[in-house]
Amino acid sequence: MTYIDPHIHMVSRTTDDYRRMALAGCTAITEPAFWAGFDRSSPQGFFDYYRQLTQTEPARAAQYGIKHHCWLCVNPKEAEDAGFAREVMSLLPEFLEESNVLGIGEIGLNKNSRNEMAILEEHLAFAEDRDQLVLVHTPHLEDKRKGTLLIMDAIANTRLKPDRVLIDHVEEHTVADVLDRGFWAGMTLYPETKCTPQRAADIIEVFGTERLWMNSAGDWGDSDPLAVPKAIVELRRRGHSPETIRKATLENPKTFLGQSPRFDPGDA
Amino acid sequence: MAEPRNPNPMSRTDVVDAYFLEHRAKLLDIAAFLDRVDRADHGADEPEDFRITSMRNALQVLDDGQGERARRVLELMSDATTDLVDTAPGKGACGTPPPSTDNGA
Numbered sequence: 119m120t121y122i123d124p125h126i127h128m129v130s131r132t133t134d135d136y137r138r139m140a141l142a143g144c145t146a147i148t149e150p151a152f153w154a155g156f157d158r159s160s161p162q163g164f165f166d167y168y169r170q171l172t173q174t175e176p177a178r179a180a181q182y183g184i185k186h187h188c189w190l191c192v193n194p195k196e197a198e199d200a201g202f203a204r205e206v207m208s209l210l211p212e213f214l215e216e217s218n219v220l221g222i223g224e225i226g227l228n229k230n231s232r233n234e235m236a237i238l239e240e241h242l243a244f245a246e247d248r249d250q251l252v253l254v255h256t257p258h259l260e261d262k263r264k265g266t267l268l269i270m271d272a273i274a275n276t277r278l279k280p281d282r283v284l285i286d287h288v289e290e291h292t293v294a295d296v297l298d299r300g301f302w303a304g305m306t307l308y309p310e311t312k313c314t315p316q317r318a319a320d321i322i323e324v325f326g327t328e329r330l331w332m333n334s335a336g337d338w339g340d341s342d343p344l345a346v347p348k349a350i351v352e353l354r355r356r357g358h359s360p361e362t363i364r365k366a367t368l369e370n371p372k373t374f375l376g377q378s379p380r381f382d383p384g385d386a
Numbered sequence: 387m388a389e390p391r392n393p394n395p396m397s398r399t400d401v402v403d404a405y406f407l408e409h410r411a412k413l414l415d416i417a418a419f420l421d422r423v424d425r426a427d428h429g430a431d432e433p434e435d436f437r438i439t440s441m442r443n444a445l446q447v448l449d450d451g452q453g454e455r456a457r458r459v460l461e462l463m464s465d466a467t468t469d470l471v472d473t474a475p476g477k478g479a480c481g482t483p484p485p486s487t488d489n490g491a
Binding site: 233 | 390
């Protein structure tokens with residue numbers, strides 16, 4: 119079964135991972151700009167990172183027949199220094215012209231601070247002015263529910279349409295609010311700190327598959343680039359139909375991402 | 387709880403057959419973890435770590451006879467305040483609100 123992993127950080131993964139993903143049926147990925155596990159010391163560090171996202175990774179993915187796309191922003195973990203974040207944001211217009219950029223992301227909150235919110239609001243205004251799709255990071259663990267609600271309120275203060283915004287990393291305590299407010303919702307499959315494939319399957323059973331997708335968010339930490347195919351196996355094991363599985367892992371990403379004319383699902 | 391939109395096609399017995407041993411092992415992991423915490427060296431007047439208190443509270447939810455346990459455990463382990471904080475206290479999260487958080491409880 120072919121699938122799309124709509125959130126994975128391939129700059130942190132090996133070429134072997136591209137190979138294994140291709141073998142498992144992955145035809146396309148999208149890679150949001152994120153925190154690399156350390157704070158970059160200058161805007162130039164971000165310039166190089168954006169080059170990696172827009173030039174190096176598409177070429178690496180293409181060797182395995184995978185279409186690579188990305189999202190650009192200053193992630194919330196590096197937004198506490200608002201002056202620095204604004205310097206980096208000044209690089210965005212130039213890179214937004216690159217052919218694999220789908221929109222702004224992953225923006226959001228991390229510790230729900232005032233500076234994080236200020237930079238989030240500036241990213242939202244940037245996306246609004248340029249009619250960009252938006253991919254949102256929601257905070258971790260104890261900060262997630264509060265941050266998710268604050269983020270949705272901030273988006274409601276813009277002209278951005280909810281069906282052009284995906285709120286990622288939902289879990290059982292946030293998914294209903296996200297869907298009820300008309301946003302797309304992403305479930306991230308992590309071994310410990312977000313959803314497991316089993317819990318993602320449970321959420322699909324309870325909430326259905328409308329405006330809901332899943333991703334691995336594979337990165338430099340404890341994560342699994344094959345998490346989406348493992349969730350497919352879990353849904354199949356329970357007896358869910360191929361249509362249900364295909365919608366959650368292929369058709370929904372195609373529908374949301376297809377709002378950008380730059381999105382190419384590959385051989386899916 | 388609302389009716390599931392995509393009901394699990396498995397029967398209740400099928401679900402238990404498929405998942406019981408895996409979750410029995412996870413239950414034993416929690417039991418062994420709490421034993422490990424008890425055995426660990428600590429000061430005589432040292433209060434219980436807030437994360438263990440939170441876990442004990444969450445364990446009550448598992449057996450209270452009500453549904454939506456995952457959602458309720460996550461909410462129990464969530465910051466219930468609503469205001470932005472002045473500055474981010476680092477980048478990480480510890481899994482349940484620390485005592486410094488006025489959680490409205």
